[in-house]
Amino acid sequence: MTDVLDFAAVTVVRGKKRLLDGVDWKIREGERWVVLGPNGAGKTTLMQIAGTRMHPTSGSAGILGETMGRFDVFELRPLIGLSSAALANQIPGHETVLNVVVTAAYGTTGRWREEYEKMDERRAFRLLHDWGMSTLINRQFGSLSEGERKRVQIARALMTDPELLILDEPAAGLDLGGREDLVKRLSSLAADEAAPATVLVTHHLEEIPPGFTHVLMLRDGGVVASGPLGQTLTEANLSATFGADLKLIENGGRYTAVARDSDAG
Numbered sequence: 001m002t003d004v005l006d007f008a009a010v011t012v013v014r015g016k017k018r019l020l021d022g023v024d025w026k027i028r029e030g031e032r033w034v035v036l037g038p039n040g041a042g043k044t045t046l047m048q049i050a051g052t053r054m055h056p057t058s059g060s061a062g063i064l065g066e067t068m069g070r071f072d073v074f075e076l077r078p079l080i081g082l083s084s085a086a087l088a089n090q091i092p093g094h095e096t097v098l099n100v101v102v103t104a105a106y107g108t109t110g111r112w113r114e115e116y117e118k119m120d121e122r123r124a125f126r127l128l129h130d131w132g133m134s135t136l137i138n139r140q141f142g143s144l145s146e147g148e149r150k151r152v153q154i155a156r157a158l159m160t161d162p163e164l165l166i167l168d169e170p171a172a173g174l175d176l177g178g179r180e181d182l183v184k185r186l187s188s189l190a191a192d193e194a195a196p197a198t199v200l201v202t203h204h205l206e207e208i209p210p211g212f213t214h215v216l217m218l219r220d221g222g223v224v225a226s227g228p229l230g231q232t233l234t235e236a237n238l239s240a241t242f243g244a245d246l247k248l249i250e251n252g253g254r255y256t257a258v259a260r261d262s263d264a265g
């Protein structure tokens with residue numbers, strides 16, 4: 001079976017700065033990864049490469065059995081569902097919710113034939129329904145709340161039935177209720193065997209959905225630790241990743257962390 005991702009010594013240099021520095025990372029089918037790291041660690045840069053939006057300066061980036069630089073990114077892109085703030089900013093505010101999702105099917109492949117359009121609409125509707133958005137399909141994207149927008153973006157990322165789903169900070173800007181709703185939905189997605197290999201980027205342990213299997217921890221463009229979540233998400237790795245002395249608290253498959261100084265016990 002081919003790996004979903006096979007990155008070896010992936011490095012990105014801009015000017016004198018190494019945004020990524022020798023990142024090794026493998027994702028296999030069925031895995032659900034959390035990518036943790038502080039602001040500026042290189043998480044979004046790594047997702048840009050995984051989403052075929054950027055080439056590494058050096059190293060090799062294998063994606064779904066192809067090596068970046070040797071394949072046509074436009075053929076691979078429909079196989080990768082990407083949701084990020086940068087992509088959301090490109091969505092015109094006047095676009096209807098249904099269209100935001102349907103147009104993902106047109107992506108980079110140009111106009112589809114007429115008979116596919118009804119099928120696309122049905123799939124988009126079903127995805128919006130799954131993500132609790134079926135009553136808002138005719139609303140303008142720009143009029144949605146942040147939480148609603150995030151769910152539309154995920155439905156859009158799933159529209160092409162991708163083999164890799166990348167969610168760069170899907171819970172950013174959500175209130176507590178919205179975050180908990182999203183975590184629950186992502187946990188269900190993780191449990192769905194038919195769901196693609198998934199990567200979720202976050203700064204916050206509270207946003208790790210139960211059922212996610214692996215974690216990649218980044219700091220200053222380098223990998224601090226990577227592997228199965230249970231063994232890898234330790235206090236030592238977390239403290240090294242965020243540069244603080246942290247206490248890790250686990251409760252029923254959910255996580256949080258606090259500075260050790262603030263710990264009365």
Ligand SMILES: Nc1ncnc2c1ncn2[C@@H]1O[C@H](COP(=O)(O)OP(=O)(O)OP(=O)(O)O)[C@@H](O)[C@H]1O
Nearest residue numbers: 014015017019037038039040041042043044045046
């Ligand atoms: N074109 C560029 N030239 C120079 N530096 C850049 C460029 N693009 C990004 N950077 C820097 O690379 C670092 C990594 O950026 P990146 O967006 O990947 O971080 P991140 O981990 O996603 O951070 P955040 O958690 O804030 O989203 C940052 O310090 C950023 O300023």
Ligand SMILES: [Mg+2]
Nearest residue numbers: 043044045168
């Ligand atoms: Mg980022």
